[in-house]
Amino acid sequence: MSKSNKDNEVKKAPEPVRGETTAALLRELVSHLRQNRTQLRQEWAKRITEAKLLTAMSQEEIFAEATAVYDNYVEALETGTFEALQGYARNLSERIIPRGVETHEVVGIVLLLRDVLARSLFAKYQHDFALLNRILDAYEPAANRIANTVAVGFVQERERTIRQQQEAIRELSTPVLQVRERLLILPIIGVIDPQRSRQLTEQLLRGIRTNRAKVVVIDITGVAAMDSNVANGLVQTVEASRLLGATVIVTGLSPEIAQTLVTIGVDLTKMNTVGDLQGGIEEAERLLGYKAVPVSALSESSLKS
Amino acid sequence: MDDEIRVSIASDADIVIARQQGRALAEKLGFSATDQTIIATAISEVARNIIKFAKHGEIIVEVIAKSSIRGIRVTARDQGPGIADIQLALQDGYTTGNGLGMGLPGCKRLMDELEIKSAKGKGTTVTMKKWA
Amino acid sequence: MEVPILKQGDFLIATFQAALTDEDLLQLQDALVARVGRFRSRGVIVDVTALDVMDSFAARTLRALAHMVRLRGAETVIVGIQPEVAFAMVQLGLSLEGVPTALDLEEGLAQLMKAAERKGATFRGR
Numbered sequence: 001m002s003k004s005n006k007d008n009e010v011k012k013a014p015e016p017v018r019g020e021t022t023a024a025l026l027r028e029l030v031s032h033l034r035q036n037r038t039q040l041r042q043e044w045a046k047r048i049t050e051a052k053l054l055t056a057m058s059q060e061e062i063f064a065e066a067t068a069v070y071d072n073y074v075e076a077l078e079t080g081t082f083e084a085l086q087g088y089a090r091n092l093s094e095r096i097i098p099r100g101v102e103t104h105e106v107v108g109i110v111l112l113l114r115d116v117l118a119r120s121l122f123a124k125y126q127h128d129f130a131l132l133n134r135i136l137d138a139y140e141p142a143a144n145r146i147a148n149t150v151a152v153g154f155v156q157e158r159e160r161t162i163r164q165q166q167e168a169i170r171e172l173s174t175p176v177l178q179v180r181e182r183l184l185i186l187p188i189i190g191v192i193d194p195q196r197s198r199q200l201t202e203q204l205l206r207g208i209r210t211n212r213a214k215v216v217v218i219d220i221t222g223v224a225a226m227d228s229n230v231a232n233g234l235v236q237t238v239e240a241s242r243l244l245g246a247t248v249i250v251t252g253l254s255p256e257i258a259q260t261l262v263t264i265g266v267d268l269t270k271m272n273t274v275g276d277l278q279g280g281i282e283e284a285e286r287l288l289g290y291k292a293v294p295v296s297a298l299s300e301s302s303l304k305s
Numbered sequence: 306m307d308d309e310i311r312v313s314i315a316s317d318a319d320i321v322i323a324r325q326q327g328r329a330l331a332e333k334l335g336f337s338a339t340d341q342t343i344i345a346t347a348i349s350e351v352a353r354n355i356i357k358f359a360k361h362g363e364i365i366v367e368v369i370a371k372s373s374i375r376g377i378r379v380t381a382r383d384q385g386p387g388i389a390d391i392q393l394a395l396q397d398g399y400t401t402g403n404g405l406g407m408g409l410p411g412c413k414r415l416m417d418e419l420e421i422k423s424a425k426g427k428g429t430t431v432t433m434k435k436w437a
Numbered sequence: 438m439e440v441p442i443l444k445q446g447d448f449l450i451a452t453f454q455a456a457l458t459d460e461d462l463l464q465l466q467d468a469l470v471a472r473v474g475r476f477r478s479r480g481v482i483v484d485v486t487a488l489d490v491m492d493s494f495a496a497r498t499l500r501a502l503a504h505m506v507r508l509r510g511a512e513t514v515i516v517g518i519q520p521e522v523a524f525a526m527v528q529l530g531l532s533l534e535g536v537p538t539a540l541d542l543e544e545g546l547a548q549l550m551k552a553a554e555r556k557g558a559t560f561r562g563r
Contacts, residue, residue, distance in 0.1 A: 317458045317459040317460055318458045318460075320458070320459070321456045321457075321458055324456075324490055325456060328489070328490075338521050339520075339521045339524050339525070341521070342489065342490060342519075342521040342522055342524070342525045343521075343524070343525045343528065345489065345490045346490050346491070346492055346525040346526075346529060349490055349492035349494075350492055350493060350529070353459075353492065353493075353494055408492075408493050408529070410530070411493065411528070411529035411530045411531075412529070414528050414529065414530070415525065415528050415529055
């Protein structure tokens with residue numbers, strides 16, 4: 001019993017020691033990088049220029065960013081936390097993306113820094129090969145994680161920018177047109193996804209308010225396909241417009257789409273549909289010219305609950 | 306910037322306070338006018354559930370982040386009777402105008418994520434997220 | 438906070454001033470239904486322009502209000518729902534089905550006037 005206990009103690013012992021060693025090695029590494037900050041930073045900036053990376057930026061700008069990245073890099077190595085670096089990477093990306101900096105450039109400069117630092121470690125510890133190996137073992141995973149953090153931050157920021165631009169294009173692609181007083185037309189062309197569906201609903205609702213529209217014709221002749229999500233979105237658009245006091249007429253429902261809607265069980269009774277845009281506008285004008293509306297039909301529909 | 310608000314919910318006036326403060330935080334975060342309204346509406350619904358089923362509880366609204374995207378998390382917590390059947394609570398039944406978990410399916414549509422933790426007699430925690 | 442109710446000819450106009458509690462809403466419902474009888478009003482306008490959130494309780498109360506008012510022989514029009522509010526409402530599943538709506542007070546009054554004319558015409562026609 002006591003013997004096996006002893007055995008366990010012996011077996012367990014190396015682990016915590018190794019953990020402490022890694023921390024100690026990283027501490028040594030960090031102090032080395034702090035001491036040689038000026039020289040290593042310059043070396044890195046030089047290598048960036050030589051590799052023709054960040055060509056959209058001036059020497060001074062590259063040096064300023066290099067300094068900030070360097071300091072954040074060392075801090076991440078020291079603390080093992082990546083939030084500050086992540087925040088900086090995001091901020092940097094925000095500034096350089098509009099200037100046309102590409103993903104490969106950002107990945108390139110981080111890998112260069114990794115290389116510059118690794119070389120300096122070689123130079124410093126080459127007299128003691130075992131120590132050099134241990135230092136590199138401690139450095140490598142941290143350096144990889146840092147490179148990953150910066151690159152992922154950049155790619156995400158880029159995607160966000162692209163999303164924003166897509167949104168702007170979408171807004172332009174669905175115009176809300178006023179054709180007569182109090183009558184709006186919303187011609188939808190192309191693919192409707194949930195995001196676009198939401199965006200055009202918001203646009204239409206604002207349009208109803210500013211133009212004091214009473215009738216809206218939504219023409220979907222240019223919509224090739226419709227699934228249940230899109231169809232339900234359309235129903236919601238119709239309902240929301242009514243809440244603002246406007247009647248919606250949907251035109252241009254193709255036979256295929258009509259069939260799909262019936263098959264997937266979308267309630268079309270809530271929708272006022274007319275064959276084509278021309279017919280829809282005629283119907284809208286009839287609704288706007290009150291005399292043509294049969295009194296009984298209107299009072300019944302408005303009283304029904 | 307204050308990144309977290311806590312409103313204790315004990316009367317219907319607290320519902321109004323919770324949704325107004327939630328909206329203010331959403332506005333600070335740069336959510337669009339529509340999203341602000343959506344968040345305020347969802348807060349109103351879960352706060353009302355607290356009053357209705359548990360009498361009192363708490364609403365917490367916090368700023369959260371997922372990589373480069375920021376968002377808002379609404380937590381509605383109470384020590385009430387709990388929800389026996391969460392699946393049922395999330396079924397669309399709002400048109401009936403009453404019943405357990407009313408408004409939750411709607412909140413799920415309003416927000417990007419919705420999660421319910423509850424057990425009978427152990428209270429209920431509803432967590433909702435909306436990304437900017 | 439109480440909602441002021443204005444009497445204008447045959448119509449009653451209730452204008453929401455700010456965010457209302459459930460209590461306020463129920464109070465408004467009672468007050469309007471009572472006054473429709475007392476003033477023999479033909480129409481009610483509920484102006485919700487100042488309302489920044491319409492949740493399920495508010496929508497249900499307004500719907501019940503409209504139905505009760507109808508049972509007392511008058512028509513209700515909800516006016517001034519903001520675009521953002523309308524958007525959130527339909528996402529939540531609230532469409533105020535069966536309750537007439539209009540863009541604003543002016544439109545609501547025009548709508549009630551027309552409904553009153555139609556009713557008058559029907560009576561005369563009989």
